[in-house]
Structure formats: structure tokens, C-alpha cells
Amino acid sequence: MRPVGSKYLLEEPLGRGATGTVWRASQRETAGAEAAVAGQPGETVAIKVLKEELANDADIVMRFLRERSVLLRLTHPNIVRTRDLVVEGDLLALVMDLIDGPDLHNYLRSNGPFTPMAASLLTAQIADALAASHADGVVHRDLKPANVLLAGTGEGQEMHPMLTDFGIARLADSPGLTRTQEFVGTPAYVAPESAEGRPQTSAVDIYGAGIMLYELVTGRPPFAGNTALEVLHRHLSEEPRRPSTVPEPLWTVIERCLRKRPEERPSAESLGRALRVVAAGVGVHASAAQAEAALGVAALLAPDPAPAPVPDTAPAGSADPTQALPTNAPGGTPSYDPAAPTNVMPTTGANAGANADPTQVLPSGSGPGGGADPTRAMPPVPPGGPGQDDPHPWQNQMRAARDRNEQTQVQYLDPSEDPLRRRPHRAAPPQQYQQQQYQQPQQPPQRRRGRQQPQQYQQPQQYAPAPHHPQQPQPQRYAPPPQQPEPRREPRQRSSNPNRMKIPGLGCLKGCLFVIVVLVIGSWLVWELSPLKDWIADGKGYWDAVSGWAKDIGQWIEDLGGPSS
Numbered sequence: 001m002r003p004v005g006s007k008y009l010l011e012e013p014l015g016r017g018a019t020g021t022v023w024r025a026s027q028r029e030t031a032g033a034e035a036a037v038a039g040q041p042g043e044t045v046a047i048k049v050l051k052e053e054l055a056n057d058a059d060i061v062m063r064f065l066r067e068r069s070v071l072l073r074l075t076h077p078n079i080v081r082t083r084d085l086v087v088e089g090d091l092l093a094l095v096m097d098l099i100d101g102p103d104l105h106n107y108l109r110s111n112g113p114f115t116p117m118a119a120s121l122l123t124a125q126i127a128d129a130l131a132a133s134h135a136d137g138v139v140h141r142d143l144k145p146a147n148v149l150l151a152g153t154g155e156g157q158e159m160h161p162m163l164t165d166f167g168i169a170r171l172a173d174s175p176g177l178t179r180t181q182e183f184v185g186t187p188a189y190v191a192p193e194s195a196e197g198r199p200q201t202s203a204v205d206i207y208g209a210g211i212m213l214y215e216l217v218t219g220r221p222p223f224a225g226n227t228a229l230e231v232l233h234r235h236l237s238e239e240p241r242r243p244s245t246v247p248e249p250l251w252t253v254i255e256r257c258l259r260k261r262p263e264e265r266p267s268a269e270s271l272g273r274a275l276r277v278v279a280a281g282v283g284v285h286a287s288a289a290q291a292e293a294a295l296g297v298a299a300l301l302a303p304d305p306a307p308a309p310v311p312d313t314a315p316a317g318s319a320d321p322t323q324a325l326p327t328n329a330p331g332g333t334p335s336y337d338p339a340a341p342t343n344v345m346p347t348t349g350a351n352a353g354a355n356a357d358p359t360q361v362l363p364s365g366s367g368p369g370g371g372a373d374p375t376r377a378m379p380p381v382p383p384g385g386p387g388q389d390d391p392h393p394w395q396n397q398m399r400a401a402r403d404r405n406e407q408t409q410v411q412y413l414d415p416s417e418d419p420l421r422r423r424p425h426r427a428a429p430p431q432q433y434q435q436q437q438y439q440q441p442q443q444p445p446q447r448r449r450g451r452q453q454p455q456q457y458q459q460p461q462q463y464a465p466a467p468h469h470p471q472q473p474q475p476q477r478y479a480p481p482p483q484q485p486e487p488r489r490e491p492r493q494r495s496s497n498p499n500r501m502k503i504p505g506l507g508c509l510k511g512c513l514f515v516i517v518v519l520v521i522g523s524w525l526v527w528e529l530s531p532l533k534d535w536i537a538d539g540k541g542y543w544d545a546v547s548g549w550a551k552d553i554g555q556w557i558e559d560l561g562g563p564s565s
């Protein structure tokens with residue numbers, strides 16, 4: 001099991017797509033404030049680990065970081081919630097709610113086409129999700145059955161479609177220099193304006209919903225081909241044909257969604273409303289009024305007056321229609337280079353463009369920032385990404401993130417290194433402090449004073465909870481280096497001087513001896529320098545007189561013992 005950040009553990013892969021691998025994972029610990037959902041330890045989640053080549057692309061990493069808040073705030077009953085984004089070293093990952101159910105692509109393969117009513121009701125819910133995200137300025141840009149997960153497909157449960165992979169196309173379609181001539185998407189679901197590299201709006205999602213609706217009722221998307229390029233050409237030039245199994249009201253909806261001109265497509269909100277009217281009118285139990293309302297559904301499908309723009313796509317009028325698509329024709333320019341690292345076009349077989357196709361990063365004939373340059377072939381992307389030699393802004397962001405992590409680690413992971421926790425020991429009992437002074441006489445007095453002050457302020461922290469306050473460690477970063485506390489441990493050696501400290505009355509004994517010595521020397525001087533010895537000892541020396549007196553005293557004491565001896 002592989003950890004993702006410190007909070008998640010990958011358990012088993014659920015599926016692989018063009019942009020990454022989705023894993024079942026478990027939460028190890030509650031996520032931080034940056035996550036939309038903190039989660040609980042042991043909770044199961046789904047994690048999409050983006051491909052290394054995306055994670056190594058500086059533009060994508062920057063966009064990932066920048067759009068964190070957009071992705072995390074998208075919440076709707078029909079949108080798979082993004083709980084957290086993880087950026088760690090070369091790893092980029094989206095943590096999502098785990099949906100227990102198949103994706104719509106697999107469900108369709110296993111169960112065959114939907115009835116017109118079921119397809120309408122299901123797509124209506126997807127339209128609701130799109131309406132919510134478009135209102136928030138977020139365009140999906142890679143709508144397809146594989147990106148719709150079906151919760152509640154169990155016996156007797158109501159099927160609940162949930163749109164996933166929000167923001168992935170947005171991330172992969174970086175505005176960086178190497179990507180200006182590419183678009184991201186799945187050929188079978190790509191809107192004509194995306195294929196041409198024209199400005200994109202939320203209308204690309206309406207086009208994708210139209211293709212998906214067609215596929216749900218027929219089992220296949222309207223435009224297929226032997227190569228991805230052929231599929232793209234058909235999106236641009238061919239009108240879809242109505243299959244006989246598709247009721248007229250439903251066809252009206254599909255046809256409006258598949259208009260080549262994005263400005264003629266309805267809004268997601270209108271689409272949801274229209275599909276519910278259609279669902280009510282095409283069922284076997286539909287009343288005459290409901291059937292009538294369904295036939296008039298075109299009135300509900302007015303063009304969207306204010307589609308949400310997709311940032312960083314080409315400015316209006318920049319595309320050169322004559323260079324709309326790359327060609328593989330010999331001598332044709334611009335040409336598509338299948339060997340180029342990120343210009344992947346893996347599906348060139350008979351099923352190209354089918355719904356099984358993963359999201360692709362394809363070269364287009366024009367790009368943001370200007371029309372196509374016919375003299376310029378599709379440039380292969382340098383392996384190291386853009387501006388390999390120059391420091392990129394995201395590197396600063398990553399460095400800042402790492403710095404933040406280091407601070408956090410000092411605080412949380414290595415408490416023994418935390419000076420806050422050691423300082424209370426320095427605020428020692430008085431005798432310890434005396435020992436410090438004794439051991440470090442060479443230290444300037446100010447320095448010692450300087451330490452006494454923090455000791456006084458730090459003292460209460462000895463009893464405070466673990467010092468997790470983000471502001472507390474700040475002064476420590478500028479405090480004396482960590483080697484300095486070491487000498488303070490030496491006071492233990494000072495306890496090897498027990499004489500002064502541990503013998504009671506030692507000082508008194510010394511004092512008495514000192515007094516005796518002074519008295520002896522004083523009396524000797526008086527004896528020798530004064531006529532006293534002549535008066536009381538017939539001129540004897542000091543020590544003779546003293547020893548004679550000592551003998552007399554001893555004799556006197558003996559006599560006190562009794563005459564028996």
C-alpha cells in the first residue's frame with residue numbers, strides 16, 4: 001500500500017484512464033483545513049493519481065494549485081465530490097468520494113441502450129450538474145459516459161448518475177507554450193469549436209451531452225471513424241442523422257445540442273428542463289397533454305444567452321479555418337507527429353472515436369494566442385516541459401509549500417527538538433541556576449540575563465498543551481542555535497562537589513577551628529611579646545608553660561577520680 005501525502009493510503013487500482021489511475025484508498029488521518037472534506041481515519045475514498053507526465057508539467061502543477069479552490073467548492077448531488085488535492089513531490093492527486101457502481105460506459109456495454117425515457121431522465125440529471133458548474137464558471141470539457149459514475153445500480157435502487165473528472169481537462173489543457181496547439185478531449189465527444197481550436201464556452205459541454213444522449217438511446221456515438229482525425233472531421237462537417245428508434249421530441253433535443261455553432265445550443269438549465277418534459281411525454285403512460293408538451297420542446301431550447309467562457313482558450317477570430325485540423329497528408333502543414341511525446345493519438349484503428357476512447361491530447365490547427373501558423377509543424381513537447389532552464393513560478397510555490405511542511409514537521413513530529421519543550425527544564429530550581437553560573441563563568445552577564453528572561457516567560461508553557469500554536473515556533477527560529485542548550489546539561493557534574501552542600505554543620509565546624517587557631521596564635525604573641533611569662537611562669541616559653549598547665553590539669557582530673565588508685 002502506497003501513501004499519498006501523509007493522509008491517504010492507496011489500496012487497489014479501480015481503473016486507468018489517459019490522465020491517470022484511479023485507486024481505492026483509505027484515509028489515514030483527518031485532512032487539514034485546505035481540504036474540502038476533512039474525513040475520518042479509516043474512511044474509504046477514491047484517489048486519481050495523475051500521470052507522471054502531467055505531474056511533471058510545470059504549467060499543470062501551477063494550474064492544479066491555482067484551481068484548488070474551484071475544484072473543491074464544486075458540490076452538487078450529481079457531481080462526484082472532490083475532497084482534497086494532494087501535491088507532493090512529483091505526485092498530483094485528486095481525492096474524491098468513492099462511488100460504488102459502474103461507469104456509464106461500462107453499464108451501457110453490459111446492458112445495451114436505454115429507453116428514450118430513461119436516457120432523458122439520466123441526461124437531465126447530468127444537465128443539472130452542468131448547470132451548477134457552469135453557474136460557478138466551471139466547464140467540464142470532457143463529458144462522456146466513462147466520466148459518469150452510476151451510484152445505486154443495485155436491485156430496486158434508483159440509478160443516480162454522478163459526473164466526475166471535473167477540472168481534469170482544464171488541468172491538462174495548460175496555457176503553457178507547448179500546449180497552445182493542442183486540445184484535450186475524447187474525439188467522439190469533442191465539440192467542433194474545440195477541434196478547431198476556437199474559443200470554448202460551456203456550450204462544449206452541451207455538445208458532449210448531446211453526443212452522450214444519442215449514444216444512450218442508440219448504443220453508439222453519432223460520429224465514428226477509422227482515425228481520430230476522421231472523427232474530428234465528421235464533427236466539423238457532418239450533420240447527425242436521426243435513427244428510427246429515437247422519438248421526435250428527443251431528437252429535437254439532441255439536434256439542438258449538436259448544433260455546429262455553439263451559440264445556437266441551449267443552456268444546461270434549459271436542457272435539463274426540456275429533457276424532463278420529453279421524458280414525461282415519450283413514456284407509454286404519457287397523457288395527451290404530456291405528449292403534446294414534448295412535441296413542443298423546441299420552445300424550451302432557446303440558445304444560451306450567456307454561456308460560461310473557458311479561460312485561456314483562443315481569442316475570438318484567431319483560428320484559421322483553413323488550418324482547422326492537422327493533417328497527415330504528405331507535405332501538408334501543419335502535420336501531426338505521432339511520435340511527439342505529448343501529442344498522443346493512440347487510437348487509429350477501426351474503433352477510433354468510439355466511446356471507449358480515453359481522453360486524448362491532440363494537436364489542433366490553431367491555438368490560443370493566435371491563429372495557426374501554416375509554416376510551423378506541431379512542435380514536439382520538450383521532455384522537461386516548457387522553460388526547462390528557467391525557474392518556473394510553480395517551483396517557488398512548491399518550495400514555499402515545502403518550507404511550510406518543514407515548519408510543521410518541527411512542531412509536530414520531533415518534539416524532542418522543540419526548544420519550547422526543553423525550556424521549562426532550563427527554568428530550573430534555584431540551585432540549578434547557581435550551578436549554571438558556576439559552570440559558565442566565562443559567559444557575559446548580559447547573555448545570562450537574556451536567558452533568564454525567557455525562562456520566566458516560558459515557565460507557564462511547561463504546563464501548557466503541546467505547543468502547536470503556529471506563532472509560537474517563530475521566535476524559536478531566531479533563538480540561539482540549538483547547540484547552546486547542551487552546556488546547560490553539564491550542571492550534573494557540579495553535583496560532584498557535595499562538601500558545601502551536603503554535610504550539615506560543616507561551616508560551623510570550620511568556624512570553630514578558625515577561632516581556635518586565631519586564639520592560639522594571639523595568645524602566643526601576647527605571651528612572647530609581653531612580660532606576662534615572667535609574672536606567671538618564671539620566664540618559661542609559651543609551649544612549656546602550656547604543656548605544664550595541661551599536665552597539671554590532667555593530674556587534677558585524675559585526682560578527682562578518687563585516692564583509691
Ligand SMILES: Nc1ncnc2c1ncn2[C@@H]1O[C@H](COP(=O)(O)OP(=O)(O)OP(=O)(O)O)[C@@H](O)[C@H]1O
Pocket residue numbers: 014015016017018019020021022046048080096097098099100101102103142146147149164165357358359360
Ligand atoms: N470516484 C470514483 N469512485 C469509484 N470509481 C471511480 C471513481 N472515479 C473513477 N472511477 C473508476 O476509475 C476508472 C478510471 O477513471 P478515469 O477517470 O481515470 O477513466 P476515464 O474517464 O476512462 O479516463 P480519462 O478521463 O482519463 O480518459 C473509471 O472507469 C471508473 O470506473
